[in-house]
Amino acid sequence: MAEEQMNFRKSIPAAIAAEMRLNPNIILLGEDVGAAGGVFKTSLGLFEEFGPERVLDTPISEQAIIGAAIGSAAQGLRPIAELMFADFAGVTFDQIANQLAKYRYMSAGQYKLPVTVRLANGVGGGFAAQHSQSAENWFLNIPGLKIVTPSTPNDMYGLLRSAIVDDNPVLVFEHKGLFNVKGDISNERIPLGVAQVVTRGTDLTIVATQLMRHRSVEAAEILNSRGISVEVIDPRTLVPFDDATIRESLSNTSRLLVVQEGPAGGSWGSDLITRTMSDSWSLFDAPPRLISSPSTPVPYAANLENAWLPSVDKIVHAATELTSY
């Protein structure tokens, strides 16, 4: 299919529209998603194309948004619920953690829940502590949910389409720091649970998602120029997680660096390190490292926010240390 250039922000309504055209049961609901086109302009044009019957503006009622998505999904619709800032998942945590994630299991498969929840996560320019979190980590301990964390316009587009057609609840995290990233779009679905090897290398494996993937690629270029060959892997989805691709890479590099936005505690990065250490201990020539944010809320001031995020320098430094073992 023809490739076209598109930014991350526009790839979102493009993906939604592509699936909505194919299936009349798909609806979009959330705050300001209608004529306003979404707070982040990520539903622009959908209201015009699909009308108020399928693109529904809701009151400021996050529990009602997710609950309505659950109930309508159990009744045959394929709702896409937008929660605006991912941090607001806290307001409707029950509906996600106790209702959406468990409905199918508790009923022994009598109901299917093809719900897509879209959430804007991550640090993105001074939104501060309650509008910047890497909330994807909150949900790792809740079986029943799939978790998608795209980094490029093409991944955003393809993974969102797959999330919408998946018969399970899928949380799709749209990183605020990436909305203006441009790239080619191949107009195809990308299966959930398949990592992407972004750069090939032999000395060190770096695993990173979203904003940190981009910083890791930058770091890899610097490291390459210094003779250190880095393989950057973007898992793209946290659940399901493509462990096999990472294990294969480790069997060549023997060194693992995980780079993650957000504190280390109870995070996907810590999980990954625990898992690979216990499953693939013999592959390691050096202790694995996790670069994460400090254990503080996300600060407001630009300099503090910057310091909170793992930097390219930090990645280069840690990678250099690891390869000197």
Next chain:
Amino acid sequence: MANTISPLFGHNGAPLSESADTARATLAGMLAVRQFEEAVDSLFARGLMHGTMHLSIGQEASAIGACAALEQTDFITSTHRGHGHCIGKGADLTRMMAELLAKQTGYCRGRGGSMHIADASTGNLGANGIVAGGIPIAAGAALAQKMKGTDRVVMCFFGDGATNEGAFHEAVNLAAIWDLPVIFVCENNKYGMSFSTEKSMKVEHIADRAAAYGIPGITVEGNDADAVYAACNDAVLRARAGHGPTLVENITYRWKGHSKSDKNLYRTKEEIEDWKHKDPIVKFENRVIELGVLTREECDAIAADIREKIRASISEATTAPDSDPAELLASVYRAIEGGN
């Protein structure tokens, strides 16, 4: 073999006590709830059932009278105190019992238990262990009906305590502004655990809260099956005609403790005894006998028949295979199961 009490569906709006058929079905429904719960209470006391459970003994007219206003194809969402709703919507007593006994033949193959019985085949969207958790889901199920253009309605059960949760407010408002076909049935049994409605709210009636959403609200004598049915029937007709939700408040009382560990320290023996004199089953029986619709002997025969059904549910469920640990991973995600 099915072991149900064949609920009333598609009734014409006349009082349930008026004809022999509807009187029989109503009495059978209420007795089934009562006897089912007495049976599980005893199984639990004898250590033959584990977990916890919430009994609705004393509240039977609410569940059965409300469900009588539905069609077979309509839906319900239920609560932790949900056995009555399940039975009212036509669930199989043996499969319910099997679920409580954690059997492979239970509605949820032992994954759900008392608080999570769901039955897609009778339109039961599921009970809920989270207070008010089912209310937004009911709004969603009703949204789907509206979008698909069906004339089905969703009856959403919850307690008085649930109306103090934010989810109640959000969901009722959403259903109101979108004119969704939901009937919000509040079973006001005067307590949320130990906390009485007098302490938990400033308004006298929960139905008063409907005004805040611009929908009708009605307070009903919840131990009178005829009264519950009449109010719910009006609300169902309204919802089906596309005029949106109604809040129906059934005033009732639970005889038993909140759950298995309640010592009733927050209420008096006199209060409990007082309400036992307002037994919804006795009330209905007396009425139909007085009206000459059923005889005492006929009423006794119905009770004996239900006793047989409950006995059968226990003996069949007890001998069924336990939940299968080999299936532990099934039904978390759809793909693992390969299709259902």
